Amino acid sequence: MIRGIIIGVLAVGVAGTAYWGYQEHREKNAILINAENNYQRAFHDLTYGMDLLHDKIGSTLAMNSRHSLSPSLVEVWRLTSEAHSDVGQLPLTLLPFNKTEEFLSKIGKFSYQTAVRDLDKEPLSEEEYETLKVLYKQSGDIQSELRKVQHMVLENNLRWMDVELALASGKEQTDNTIIDGFKTVEKTVSGYDESDFGPTFANMQKKDDNFKNIKGKTINKKEAVTIAKKYMGFDGTAEVKVTENGKGSDYGFYSISVRNKDTGQEGNIDITKKAGYPVWFINHREVNKQKISLNDANLKAAAFLKENGYKNLELFESTQYDNTGVFNFVTTENNIRIYPEAIKVEVALDNGNIIGFSAEEYLKSLNDTREIEKPVLTSEQARAKVNPNFKVMEERQAVIVNDLNKEVLCYEFLGTIGDDTYRIFINAIDGVEEEVEKMKNAEEVYDEVI
């Protein structure tokens, strides 16, 4: 009797479990298929995008009139950016697939820069036509490689989920067709010579030249430690650990970690080997209650910079985040702001200590021998170029880095349209509107976060 009941219960249990297991299995499959479909879509979109791109570059080349070039180049630009985003959706991050993305990015940059230019005044040069031809050929190569992969995928019903699993498990599966196919694509692209892109691309990727503008002798570890302690306000008894940069770094630096034995307070700093400039430092701790005002903190930050020998810096932006203040300083020379030379200083609003510092931008753009051109336009002429609805409140001259990565002298106008504040830069030489920046308004707190 009891045995019968137990058997009955167990039987129901087994049946229930089986049913549950089946449900789970189905759900899992549904999700897998969903994820797979997303990958498939991205992949097929990508190959389709490359097809279009190739054709479009081809028709751009064939265009006789330079007038119709601009819309066509804009189209190329749009297609590259779409292809770029499709690549980003494929599970290939752990595969060396950068070259292809970089290639797309370069086509995008090239087409953008040429499309926004006034081609009537400055038509495509011979070299640029050459570049376009080369791009045409290269996109054709990629297209055909991708088509091969696509064919194999469709022919053999290959699944991206397998790729993902293969990559995740770290097993180098030599027979994974998709991975192999993409490796071939990647190889094809890396075969292209950088110089194909002509002089326009020399400064496309911001190459770091080991902070070439910094002058000074190379410091040793001991000097670096002294500098670190001075900047971060640690005394002689603090524990110090110094490491040098790895081979992969663009520039030589010492990483120093300093720890106060009594309080346990720890700070980290990177100092360039050349001339011993701090690139950044963090002296993190909890800041509980605000005791000093943002303005006092501002003075402390300015004093800190002055003490450490930074000259001609002017505050340009100050912001309070909870109980810390962040101050952005830029160089001013003869009342001209040099925006690329910016240093940020973070101050704790309880005791005014400096808890963060970043000067990477500053060190990269630092240039004592910078020759600032004389403006060709007067400020009135420049002012006439801005939107008539724009109410100018402040104006000055400033050097900024423009879209083409060049430093240009501009008139800077700060003012309002309606309720919003804008910063507009008009090139002081040729009157081009180099940049229009909408200043950020405070953002509403939607909900108490944590």
Place this chain on the structure above:
Amino acid sequence: MKKKIVKWIIPLLFFLCIMPFTFLESNRVFAFSNQVIQQGSVGDDVIELQSRLQYLGFYNKKIDGVFGWSTYWALRNFQYEFGLPIDGLAGTETKAKLVKASKYNKQFVKEQINKGNKFTHYGGVDQKKQSAPQPNAPAKTPAKAPAAKAPGPKPAAPAPKAAPSKPTAANTPGGFSSNDIQLMANAVYGESRGEPYTGQVAVAAVILNRVNSASFPNTVSGVIFEPGAFTAVADGQIWLTPNETAKKAVLDAINGIDPTGNALYYFNPATATSKWIWSRPQIKRIGKHIFCE
């Protein structure tokens, strides 16, 4: 030009009208603390500054406790009108003038903020008419503040619920919304919550370096959700609730601190499964992570 004159004249007339009251009640004025208030500040003094400027009709945006650009221009207009040096700083002299010229009903303002009401603080208008309870649906915003004699009192945007007497808005760095920051904080927390603070800043910096790199998607969300890019995304740890430290780390990274020396990849040598990652040129090690080109 004409418009400009009108804009100055009205508050001036207005100010003259309320002058007598001001002097009568000057003894019960709630004054600022003695800090110099500068752009970017957050807090009670800013709420008072905005309320007073609104009382005089210089400021007609929401009283949110954040010294942003609207407050800056309002303050400068005030300084211009009252013959003070125009520096956009609320220093001793400016504050004294402001306190003398305006009234600040601290209780009223605080109450409104705490209740999350939309409200204004114009002088010469009945306070009861200047507040409206938080509407249930944010779409319903026609509850206008009575214009009456006050110059251009626009209905303030619905004030969100906030902690007692805290500013109802917050500063965010240019180019990033607080949701972007939250998303990054999630990623940083999921990836590196066991790491030292610098290690967390470093992870945030890698995300930003990828956004700027040609080889990766161009948005924060694109980088974070790129399949296979972050283990925390793959195994769902990104949806843990991040702590304040992770958020601070993200802010530091956005403010330009890059402890990694422009790294694009990092990995934990103890758990890394991909052989390929070892082939990347390494820059440095922070905590458990090795950062590479």
